[in-house]
Amino acid sequence: MNKWLLFVLTAIALPGYCHAEQPETEQRQQLFQQIEGNTERLEDIIDQQDWQQVSTMALKLEQDVILLKKLFPQSSKGEWRSKEKIWHDWENFEHKLTLWSISFKRIATTSQSKNHRQVIKAFDSATLSCRACHMQYRSLW
Template identity: 60%
Template sequence: MIRNVLTGIAIAILSGFSPAESYAEQPATEQRQQLFKQIEADTERLEDIVDAQSWEQVTTLARQLERDVELLRTLFPDSSRGEGRSKSKIWQNWGDFDQRLSAWSASFEKLAITSQSKDHRQIEAALDSATSTCRSCHMKYRSLW
């Protein structure tokens, strides 16, 4: 175990990783790609937390996801057009795309509010709504390669 930790530290040092490099200093494309990965991981974790019926944790994580999706709305500057896996349709149809992000954020807000009821069935429905809202953008606005 210690050997793995030391190996990881050595790799990080040799690769030039700098913990001082802040998230905000990265280009928008890298920021949004990392944030999308974080949202995906947190959503998967949220599914497990809902299954475990840990309602306070559901509320906290749903609120974090709501904030993260709101942050995404700022990470599509025109200068990043054509970078990453985002289709150019995002910038051509910005109003629709922005509305979809807003709906996604609102779905996590609804989940946070619903989680306070501790009604497992309603919370599952709110989570399903949040994940389907996410998927609705993929076909229209995300390239597969």
């Protein structure tokens, strides 16, 4: 009886243990959610034309995207909704993250002109970078 109980408990616990997500994966997901929320806030701040806040938030987003590069270790391959293609094509993926971070820096720089139209254009470029990367490197399920 005890052996049977031990077998059942092991069968239940082992799959969860084997598929436990890495700390980097959890950090990555939290950071992506933070970037998403801050990008929405940035859009609101742009609409309010608070140029100092636009610059501050855009620079924070730039740094957050730079941090993302460190949160895709080989050991996290296949976890969450990231396609394995990320690790097979790391240079291209890293290049896209670099372009994304640069697009947020461009928003900060453009905000100094206080030209709403130009800042919106820079913001649209940043969100297009995000979508393009998702289409290529993120599973829908």
